[in-house]
Amino acid sequence: MAAACTRTLCKVGRSIWESPAARRPGTVSYLVGNVSSRGFRRAYGTGVYPSELLSSLRTGAGGRVLGCAVLLGGGLGLYHTVKFRVQQLLAEEETKVSGGGLKLTLYQYKTCPFCSKVRAFLDYHGLPYEIVEVNPVMRKEIKWSVYRKVPILMVDGDVQLNDSSVIISSIQTYLINKERSLSEILHCYPEMKSVNERGKEVTEYSNKYWVMLGETEITDIYPEKGMQKEEMKWRQWADDWLVHLISPNVYRTTGEALASFDYIVREGKFGTFEGFFAKYVGAAAMFLIAKRLKSRHNLQDDVRQDLYNAVNDWVAAIGKKRKFMGGDQPNLADLAVFGVLRVMEGLQAFDDMMDNTKVKYWYRRMERASLNHEGRQD
Structure with missing residues (x-):
C-alpha cells in the first residue's frame, strides 16, 4: 500500500x-x-500559516x-x-539462515531452570523466538496442551516439543542436518509414562541427551574421542543433580525465600491477588518444602556447600586448558549448566556462589557467548 x-x-x-x-x-x-x-x-490546531x-x-x-x-x-x-x-x-x-526458517514460540515460566536452559540454547544459536509467559496458577496459556508442564516449544505452529532436553537435542539435530524435518526427528525421542516412588504418573523421553547424527557428522561435531559422551554425562548431571540444588539454596532461610518469591512474582505472570498470595504464602511453603528437598536429596545441613561443591566439580571437569567444556565454543552441557545457574541471578545464593567458587570466569564467558549469539550459523 x-x-x-x-x-x-x-x-x-x-x-x-x-x-x-x-x-x-x-x-x-x-x-x-x-x-x-x-x-x-x-x-494543525492553529490559525497561523x-x-x-x-x-x-x-x-x-x-x-x-x-x-x-x-x-x-x-x-x-x-x-x-x-x-x-x-x-x-x-x-x-x-x-x-540462522534459524532454518523455523517459527518458534516458547511457553515458559521465566524463573524455571528448565525453561532457562532452552532460552540459553536458542539465544546462543541466534534463533528468533517468541515467548508466552504462562501463569503458574491457572496455566490457561497451555490449556490447549495435554502436556501440562513447561517448557513447551511450538515450531511453525504445529509441531510441539516437550521437555527441555528433548527440545535442545532435537533442534540441535535439525540445525546440523536439515534433511529431516523436526517431526521426523521427534520420533527418535519416544515418550514413556511411568509411576514414580510417590505413586505419581510421570512422563519421560528416551534418548533425550542424544543428538541424532550420522558417523561423519559426529566426527565433525565431536572431533576428540569421548567428547559426545562427556557432553551427555554433564547434561544429565545438570538435570538430575544441579537443578535440585537450586530450591534448597534460594529458599534456604525465610528471608531468602521471601526475596526469591518477590523476584518470581515480579518476573512471572501473576494477578494481583495471586502475586500477593504467592509472595507470602508461597515463600513460607517453599521454605518448608526446601527442607524436605534437602532430606530427599541427602544434602548437607549447609546446602551452600553442596552448591559450591557441584559448581567446582563442573569447573574442574572443564579444566584449565579449555574455555568451555566444548573447547573454544560452548557445547550443550555448557548451555545446560549456564541456563540452570542463571535463574539464581539477583539472589543471595548466586552472589555467594560467585564469591566462593571458581565458576565466575566461565560464567562470564557464557554470558557473552549467549548475548552475542556466538553459535549463530552464517
Missing part, C-alpha cells in the same frame, strides 16, 4: 510540473482548493514549486519504502 501511494504521488507531481497551467498565476489556488485559515486550524509561503505559491512559479514538492515527497517516500522492504527481506533471509 505504501508503495502504491508513493507511485501515485509521483504521478501527481509530474502532472503538475508538466501542466501548462502550472505557469499561470492563481493555479495553486485551484490545485489546493479553497483552503482557508479555518481549514489549517482544523489540521506563513504569509510569505502563501504569496510565493500565488506567483507564476507556484505550480512548479508545488509540483517539485510533491515529486520530492513521492521520491523520498519511494526511497524509504524500498529501503524498508530491503531491510525486511534481509531480516527474513537472516532468520532463514
